[in-house]
Amino acid sequence: MRRKCRDYADRFVGIQRDEFRRLGVFAQWDNPYLTKDFSFEACEARELAAVIETGGLYRRRKPVHWCASCATALAEAEVDYDEHRSISVYVAFPAEGAGGALAPYAGSKPAVAIWTTTPWTLPANLAVALNPHLDYVLVEAGERSLLLAAAMVEGLRDKLGLGRTLATFTAAELENLELRHPWIDRPSRIILGDHVTLEAGTGCVHTAPGHGHDDFVVGSTYGLEAYAPVDARGRFSAEVPEFEGRFVFEADPAVVELLAERGVLLASEEIEHSYPHCWRCKKPIIFRATEQWFLSMEDNNLRARALAEIDRVQWIPDWGRERIYGMVKNRPDWCLSRQRAWGVPIIALHCQDCGSIESSAELALHAAGLFESEGADAWFAREIAELLPPGFSCSSCGGVNFERERDILDVWFDSGVSFSAVMESEFGSGVISDLYLEGSDQHRGWFHSALLASVATRNRAPYKAVLTHGFVLDGEGRKMSKSFGNVISPQDIIKRYGADILRLWVAAQDYREDLRISDEIVKRLADSYRRVRNTSRNLLGNLADFDPGTDWVEFSQLPELDRWILGRLHDFISRCREAYDAYEFHLVYHALNNFCSVELSSLYFDIVKDRLYCSARDSRERRAAQTTMYQILQALVRVVAPVMSFTAEEIWKSIPNASADDRADSVFLSDFPAAEEQWLDRDSAGRWEGIWKLRGEVTRALEEKRRDGEIGHSLDTRVILSGSGSEFEVLEALGAAGLAEVFIVSEVELKRDDSIRSLLVEVVAPRGEKCARCWIHAKGVGSHDDHPQLCDRCHAVIVAAAGTP
Amino acid sequence: MEYKQTLNLPSTDFPMRARLPEREPAAIEAWERMDIYGRMQEHRASAPKFLLHDGPPYANGAIHIGHALNKILKDIVLKYKALAGFATPYRPGWDCHGLPIELQV
Ligand SMILES: [Zn+2]
Ligand SMILES: [Zn+2]
Ligand SMILES: [Zn+2]
Numbered sequence: 006m007r008r009k010c011r012d013y014a015d016r017f018v019g020i021q022r023d024e025f026r027r028l029g030v031f032a033q034w035d036n037p038y039l040t041k042d043f044s045f046e047a048c049e050a051r052e053l054a055a056v057i058e059t060g061g062l063y064r065r066r067k068p069v070h071w072c073a074s075c076a077t078a079l080a081e082a083e084v085d086y087d088e089h090r091s092i093s094v095y096v097a098f099p100a101e102g103a104g105g106a107l108a109p110y111a112g113s114k115p116a117v118a119i120w121t122t123t124p125w126t127l128p129a130n131l132a133v134a135l136n137p138h139l140d141y142v143l144v145e146a147g148e149r150s151l152l153l154a155a156a157m158v159e160g161l162r163d164k165l166g167l168g169r170t171l172a173t174f175t176a177a178e179l180e181n182l183e184l185r186h187p188w189i190d191r192p193s194r195i196i197l198g199d200h201v202t203l204e205a206g207t208g209c210v211h212t213a214p215g216h217g218h219d220d221f222v223v224g225s226t227y228g229l230e231a232y233a234p235v236d237a238r239g240r241f242s243a244e245v246p247e248f249e250g251r252f253v254f255e256a257d258p259a260v261v262e263l264l265a266e267r268g269v270l271l272a273s274e275e276i277e278h279s280y281p282h283c284w285r286c287k288k289p290i291i292f293r294a295t296e297q298w299f300l301s302m303e304d305n306n307l308r309a310r311a312l313a314e315i316d317r318v319q320w321i322p323d324w325g326r327e328r329i330y331g332m333v334k335n336r337p338d339w340c341l342s343r344q345r346a347w348g349v350p351i352i353a354l355h356c357q358d359c360g361s362i363e364s365s366a367e368l369a370l371h372a373a374g375l376f377e378s379e380g381a382d383a384w385f386a387r388e389i390a391e392l393l394p395p396g397f398s399c400s401s402c403g404g405v406n407f408e409r410e411r412d413i414l415d416v417w418f419d420s421g422v423s424f425s426a427v428m429e430s431e432f433g434s435g436v437i438s439d440l441y442l443e444g445s446d447q448h449r450g451w452f453h454s455a456l457l458a459s460v461a462t463r464n465r466a467p468y469k470a471v472l473t474h475g476f477v478l479d480g481e482g483r484k485m486s487k488s489f490g491n492v493i494s495p496q497d498i499i500k501r502y503g504a505d506i507l508r509l510w511v512a513a514q515d516y517r518e519d520l521r522i523s524d525e526i527v528k529r530l531a532d533s534y535r536r537v538r539n540t541s542r543n544l545l546g547n548l549a550d551f552d553p554g555t556d557w558v559e560f561s562q563l564p565e566l567d568r569w570i571l572g573r574l575h576d577f578i579s580r581c582r583e584a585y586d587a588y589e590f591h592l593v594y595h596a597l598n599n600f601c602s603v604e605l606s607s608l609y610f611d612i613v614k615d616r617l618y619c620s621a622r623d624s625r626e627r628r629a630a631q632t633t634m635y636q637i638l639q640a641l642v643r644v645v646a647p648v649m650s651f652t653a654e655e656i657w658k659s660i661p662n663a664s665a666d667d668r669a670d671s672v673f674l675s676d677f678p679a680a681e682e683q684w685l686d687r688d689s690a691g692r693w694e695g696i697w698k699l700r701g702e703v704t705r706a707l708e709e710k711r712r713d714g715e716i717g718h719s720l721d722t723r724v725i726l727s728g729s730g731s732e733f734e735v736l737e738a739l740g741a742a743g744l745a746e747v748f749i750v751s752e753v754e755l756k757r758d759d760s761i762r763s764l765l766v767e768v769v770a771p772r773g774e775k776c777a778r779c780w781i782h783a784k785g786v787g788s789h790d791d792h793p794q795l796c797d798r799c800h801a802v803i804v805a806a807a808g809t810p
Numbered sequence: 811m812e813y814k815q816t817l818n819l820p821s822t823d824f825p826m827r828a829r830l831p832e833r834e835p836a837a838i839e840a841w842e843r844m845d846i847y848g849r850m851q852e853h854r855a856s857a858p859k860f861l862l863h864d865g866p867p868y869a870n871g872a873i874h875i876g877h878a879l880n881k882i883l884k885d886i887v888l889k890y891k892a893l894a895g896f897a898t899p900y901r902p903g904w905d906c907h908g909l910p911i912e913l914q915v
Binding site: 006009010011013014015017018020021022024025026027028029030031032033034036037038039040041345346347348349413416419420423424427428431432436438439440441442443444447451467468472474476477485492493494495496499500501502503504505506507508511512516520522534535538539541542543545546547549550582585588590617618619620622627643646647648650651652654655656659661670671673674675676677777778794795799802803806 | 813814816817818819820821822823824825826828830831833834835837838841844846847849850853859860861862863864865866867869870871872873874875876877878879880881882883884885886887888889890892893894895899900901902903904905906907908911912914915
């Protein structure tokens with residue numbers, strides 16, 4: 006059995022590992038840790054020893070799902086919910102002697118009205134739970150008065166024969182008042198619990214801590230025993246002489262009869278409701294308290310220490326702190342035992358001579374030694390004598406006849422101690438992980454169990470920061486399910502689009518909330534992907550003949566436009582670095598989209614095209630543009646590498662003539678780009694803001710002319726700008742030629758005119774003929790006999806090129 | 811004369827069409843051949859460590875979109891930290907005990 010479990014796990018580890026690799030995830034795939042590794046199981050036994058050493062481990066009764074016909078405990082996963090007919094009863098719990106807030110009403114014969122669908126659990130009643138946030142009223146009901154939730158009175162008025170309201174109480178005023186059990190000579194008491202709802206009943210809940218989970222949890226905060234006078238076959242024990250030996254479900258009518266006899270039955274009716282059934286025999290099951298192992302939250306102040314540690318951890322997003330704090334604050338002791346086969350055993354021995362149970366660090370450490378070479382299977386396979394440390398005997402009677410404990414440890418203890426089995430084993434005993442990163446359900450799960458396991462034995466959290474992400478929903482925000490047919494698998498996306506698109510989707514989402522995915526969303530991401538890809542291709546293509554070693558142009562020598570885009574690059578790199586540092590990857594995605602589509606594609610690339618394509622290959626202005634583009638590409642590829650890993654590596658390997666510093670075998674062996682201080686020029690950035698605004702106006706004016714059919718290309722125009730003041734000085738500083746380049750027109754004329762306060766934009770016909778090579782209209786066209794169709798610039802380029810061999 | 815021939819037009823082997831589903835497996839092979847994970851650790855051998863501890867998913871069934879989301883987020887964090895100058899050792903894990911496996915078997 007345990008052998009088969011090992012093989013089964015191995016098969017899926019192999020499958021999942023290949024799938025994770027396909028996502029482009031880098032890890033020690035050839036050396037994963039498995040909770041079933043012998044070394045892990047041995048370490049877990051040592052952690053159990055450390056827990057035992059603290060004195061926090063104890064054994065106690067706790068209700069579990071129990072199938073009376075199979076005579077076994079069931080795990081949550083072994084329970085099916087099905088319709089079941091039960092007798093439900095309203096019962097009066099006498100409160101005449103309760104005193105406290107009820108004292109003034111003793112004469113009205115007060116009783117607390119409860120409702121239950123499991124009358125057979127009434128013999129085990131120890132308390133009645135009220136909701137601490139609700140109001141309760143005492144209402145006349147014939148001979149007596151009944152206490153119930155104020156909100157339930159109207160609905161029950163006829164059924165319970167309710168009359169005048171005598172008094173109203175907060176739940177807190179009633180806490181701890183003593184009631185009488187309806188027929189057994191034993192007190193019951195009023196307790197408070199958030200689990201009490203107004204969905205059905207009276208708002209006063211019959212509480213039998215040995216027969217219900219909520220009852221147990223709330224009962225344990227009041228120190229109530231998990232009393233369950235029912236044997237493994239579901240029959241009442243001798244503790245309930247009136248029903249002894251009767252099967253609990255068959256006892257229901259007898260209980261109702263007895264209640265009626267005692268005059269405490271207020272009403273009864275048959276109901277059909279959803280009820281847990283055994284997955285094997287299909288019979289209805291019960292909750293029944295049995296002996297379990299627990300880690301105490303109060304011994305050694307574990308709860309307080311864990312809460313203190315929570316405040317030393319960074320929780321991302323920050324509401325994670327509230328969530329886990331509330332859970333640790335309110336949780337019951339940790340039930341560490343499971344009545345299952347596949348896991349690491351709770352290392353304890355039952356003395357056959359005196360019945361005492363031996364659990365000690367010595368015993369656990371001895372077992373750990375065996376696990377190291379044989380795994381936890383040794384606990385079940387070895388002779389009992391071999392599980393005993395030399396000279397071991399019962400601490401109560403000195404006997405040496407033992408039987409092994411058969412319970413195993415909660416799987417959350419397995420993964421909870423991974424900080425020890427994995428991180429401390431590799432990095433030394435003082436190590437604390439920088440980050441745990443899982444779904445937000447793990448505040449209840451792994452973060453929680455790891456915190457308790459670590460604080461219990463080391464007095465500190467095992468992590469410095471915890472990041473959580475939401476769950477993936479479909480495009481409409483619905484949960485994915487096979488029956489709904491809305492499941493989107495990573496395998497499908499990879500097959501259709503590639504892992505980089507899936508990776509980009511991950512980065513683009515604000516993972517702190519639940520995330521959505523649909524065909525449409527993926528298609529949109531594929532579009533942004535293409536933009537980044539085209540931007541990169543554009544940069545690569547224009548760098549084909551650029552050698553940074555020989556062609557580099559110093560920053561101070563760069564044209565204003567190139568200095569501007571490097572200023573923007575500075576902003577892009579800084580934003581992305583900040584976003585990565587804060588784990589806000591969606592901000593990287595937005596910065597990337599913006600930078601590629603706005604600053605690069607629609608502004609910079611458009612404008613430098615003339616310089617890159619038409620200027621002489623080796624000219625200063627063309628090398629300047631290439632120097633700029635080289636730096637943009639080097640930054641871009643490194644910024645996107647953590648997200649679009651495949652594409653970044655592909656770009657990296659396509660960069661021509663990379664300088665020695667930039668020539669690592671992989672982009673992942675390079676450094677995150679540095680934003681150079683010299684790129685920052687706030688004055689220039691301000692000037693350019695004005696120029697881009699003006700460019701927008703010019704473009705609109707050109708657009709109008711084009712619509713009217715007056716011009717074809719923007720180069721078929723000359724733009725006259727008239728104005729005055731500081732705004733105009735900015736334009737003069739860049740110069741007419743610089744502006745023509747930025748506007749992509751043939752000529753700009755600047756006319757200072759003090760009579761014009763705002764700027765006047767005129768679009769007129771260009772002067773000169775159109776150059777056949779660069780399409781700019783220039784006066785020089787026609788003046789060169791050897792190339793009459795070329796402008797002065799293009800003529801010089803052609804002649805020089807012809808002159809070079 | 812065909813002046814267009816005299817322009818310095820862009821030229822690169824980097825393809826416009828990504829064809830990621832076909833190309834990515836080859837990239838993974840190349841990474842494994844060069845032992846990219848090992849090279850990255852070697853590269854940052856003397857750097858300060860950033861330790862992300864992998865929470866073990868349950869070794870049962872194929873991965874679903876939630877697994878992919880989780881592992882990719884971790885990978886983004888670690889690759890960024892590596893580029894930012896940290897040593898980023900990362901050992902993935904699996905949870906292998908428990909009822910779902912016991913029931914399957
Ligand atoms: Zn059964
Ligand atoms: Zn003994
Ligand atoms: Zn020209």
